[in-house]
Amino acid sequence: MNGDQRGTDTAPSFPGIAARATETDATGDIPPQNWKDIVDSGYLRLFHPPEFGGTGADGPAQTEAMEALARACSGTYWSATVSALLCGKLISTYGDPDGHRRLLDPLLTGERLAAFAIVEPAAGSDAGTYRTTVRPAGPPGGGFVINGEKARITNAPNADLAVTLARREKPAGDDGPDWCLAFVDLHGPGVRRYETPHMGLRGMPWGGIVFTDAHVAEDDVVPVPFTELAEGMTWGWLLVSIAAIATAESALSASVRHARERVSFGRPLAHMEGVQAQLAESRAQIDAARLLAHRAARERAAGRSAKDLIGMLKIYATEMAVEVTARAVQIHGAAGVTQGHEVERHYRDAQMNVIGAFATNRLREQVAEGMGLGPAVYRAFDWLTPTGLAHAPSGLDGLPGPAEAAS
Ligand SMILES: Cc1cc2nc3c(=O)[nH]c(=O)nc-3n(C[C@H](O)[C@H](O)[C@H](O)COP(=O)(O)OP(=O)(O)OC[C@H]3O[C@@H](n4cnc5c(N)ncnc54)[C@H](O)[C@@H]3O)c2cc1C
Numbered sequence: 001m002n003g004d005q006r007g008t009d010t011a012p013s014f015p016g017i018a019a020r021a022t023e024t025d026a027t028g029d030i031p032p033q034n035w036k037d038i039v040d041s042g043y044l045r046l047f048h049p050p051e052f053g054g055t056g057a058d059g060p061a062q063t064e065a066m067e068a069l070a071r072a073c074s075g076t077y078w079s080a081t082v083s084a085l086l087c088g089k090l091i092s093t094y095g096d097p098d099g100h101r102r103l104l105d106p107l108l109t110g111e112r113l114a115a116f117a118i119v120e121p122a123a124g125s126d127a128g129t130y131r132t133t134v135r136p137a138g139p140p141g142g143g144f145v146i147n148g149e150k151a152r153i154t155n156a157p158n159a160d161l162a163v164t165l166a167r168r169e170k171p172a173g174d175d176g177p178d179w180c181l182a183f184v185d186l187h188g189p190g191v192r193r194y195e196t197p198h199m200g201l202r203g204m205p206w207g208g209i210v211f212t213d214a215h216v217a218e219d220d221v222v223p224v225p226f227t228e229l230a231e232g233m234t235w236g237w238l239l240v241s242i243a244a245i246a247t248a249e250s251a252l253s254a255s256v257r258h259a260r261e262r263v264s265f266g267r268p269l270a271h272m273e274g275v276q277a278q279l280a281e282s283r284a285q286i287d288a289a290r291l292l293a294h295r296a297a298r299e300r301a302a303g304r305s306a307k308d309l310i311g312m313l314k315i316y317a318t319e320m321a322v323e324v325t326a327r328a329v330q331i332h333g334a335a336g337v338t339q340g341h342e343v344e345r346h347y348r349d350a351q352m353n354v355i356g357a358f359a360t361n362r363l364r365e366q367v368a369e370g371m372g373l374g375p376a377v378y379r380a381f382d383w384l385t386p387t388g389l390a391h392a393p394s395g396l397d398g399l400p401g402p403a404e405a406a407s
Contacts, residue, residue: 013065014041014072021073024203025345034076039110043069044084052092053101053108059301063242063293070246074349075203077246078356081239082154083107087114087163090232094181094222103161103183103220115159115186116236117150117209124152125362127226132211134182134221135169144216145190146182149208154356156207157195162186164211168223176223183220190214200348234307236357237314238296244321244353245289251321251328251346252282258332275331282324289317308370315360315367321350 017034024030038044046062048054057065070077084107091104091114106112123129132148146166150156164182168174186193191214195207256279259270269275292313299306325347329336336343354360365376 013068014038017069017076018072021076021203022340022342022345024073024075026202026340028197028202030073030076030079030203030205034073035080035110038069038076038080041065044080044108044110047085048088048092048104048108052088052097053105059297059299060294062301063297066239066242067246067249067290070243071250073203074243074247074346075201077243078201078204078239079113079155079158082116082236083112083114083159085239086232086235087116087161089235090116090163090181091183093232094224094229095183096219096222099219100183106160112160113155113158114161114163115153115155115209117153117156117162117164117184118233119150119152121149121151121208125359130165130167132164132166133169134166134180134216136171137215141215143218144182144221145213146184146211146216147213149210151208152196153207153209155205156209157193157205159186159205162209164209165229168221177225179226179229180221180223181229182216183222184211184214184216188215198352200345200350200352202348230307231305233357234305234310237310237363238293238300240353240357241289241293241296241310241313241317244317244350245286245293247346247349247353248282248286248289248317248321248324251325251343251350252279252286254342254346255279255282255328255331258335262333269331278327278331282327285320285324289313289320292316308367311363311367311370314358315363318350318353318360322354325350 014037016037020031020034024034042055043065045054046057046065049056066077066081069080088104088107091100091107095103107114118127118130120130120132123131130148132146132150134144134146137143137145146164148166150162150164153162156162162182162184164184166180166182168176168178168180170176170178184191186209190212192210192212193207194210195205198204198206256270259275259279260268262269264272270279292309296306296310296313299309325343328343329347332341332343335341336347338344369375
């Protein structure tokens with residue numbers, strides 16, 4: 001499908017996974033057959049060039065396959081794509097091209113599953129406050145140990161490997177980056193996992209990882225300047241945007257079907273002006289998001305960053321899907337809010353994409369920064385002043401400024 005074509009309502013390329021989607025959502029577990037179907041389809045290899053064990057599909061082919069899987073089952077899509085695409089790209093981009101094939105290859109064959117662990121219980125959008133640390137283990141074993149807790153992580157309960165962002169406790173004289181990616185084996189001692197029940201994407205495993213002096217091999221700690229990591233994380237924004245487009249498309253297809261079949265006041269809902277306007281609005285929004293996604297995928301495939309473009313896409317596509325799925329629920333009436341109904345699931349799934357992989361409000365600041373509007377700078381919060389921003393704006397009669405308040 002070209003970027004300027006509308007989404008089609010043809011059978012998905014993963015019919016078995018689609019047929020199991022309601023059950024996957026209800027049980028909160030991805031059936032083993034889903035993994036078999038994904039591996040057999042070659043999906044996990046699409047995102048990497050042959051020299052990294054992939055099939056090197058071009059940008060549009062990748063996006064089409066992603067949308068097809070996400071349409072079949074969004075929770076399954078998230079789990080598989082976080083592992084093979086996001087974690088795979090982080091390993092191949094920041095790791096050693098040869099040495100880390102031992103970590104990358106099993107992700108592409110589906111033998112192992114990876115998680116990308118950044119967010120912590122007390123720190124999400126505000127990356128500067130992450131606390132997880134990596135320090136040299138010292139003799140006799142060498143290598144490193146990692147301590148801290150990561151929370152709300154896709155695949156955390158089931159993953160074999162965590163690509164983990166941590167601060168480096170640097171020995172004297174080490175003037176390398178303050179941050180690193182640690183490739184942590186989650187089956188080793190010092191690792192505890194837990195599940196977090198969640199509103200949507202219920203098949204997707206989601207939860208926390210607690211590291212207590214967990215060992216990390218010498219070669220598996222890769223120092224990376226924090227600013228350079230954004231490039232790798234952009235894959236996550238793209239992944240989530242496509243999930244949103246797929247969810248919106250599924251919700252619209254269901255709405256069109258229902259509007260044609262449901263008769264009220266002697267005519268199908270589809271013949272009513274108000275319903276038509278809602279469906280047309282959804283159609284236009286989804287196609288606009290898909291056009292943006294295909295443009296972003298082309299840029300990426302051509303080796304360009306497209307970070308700002310993908311940031312805009314993430315904002316537009318994920319918030320658009322919330323609107324489209326809300327309309328779908330409304331068009332379905334009470335059926336739409338009945339547990340187990342397709343659009344009820346899409347509605348819950350859509351909201352997850354707005355928050356996952358960077359909340360859109362925070363992303364707006366990054367897009368503004370890309371427009372040359374300067375980075376969003378927050379002063380330390382000061383509980384003593386009326387605004388909390390360590391200065392009293394003019395016009396606040398009689399209220400003390402920070403110097404007076406502190407004295
Ligand atoms: C489906 C899903 C999957 C996820 N998977 C992963 C994963 O695999 N790995 C991982 O590390 N994390 C993952 N997360 C966590 C996710 O990255 C964080 O939830 C997200 O970054 C927001 O952090 P927070 O939830 O702590 O919200 P907070 O940072 O507490 O923000 C709360 C709200 O405040 C607003 N806000 C915050 N900062 C600003 C700002 N500067 N300007 C304007 N508004 C602001 C936003 O609206 C935001 O939604 C996942 C989350 C979801 C929902």
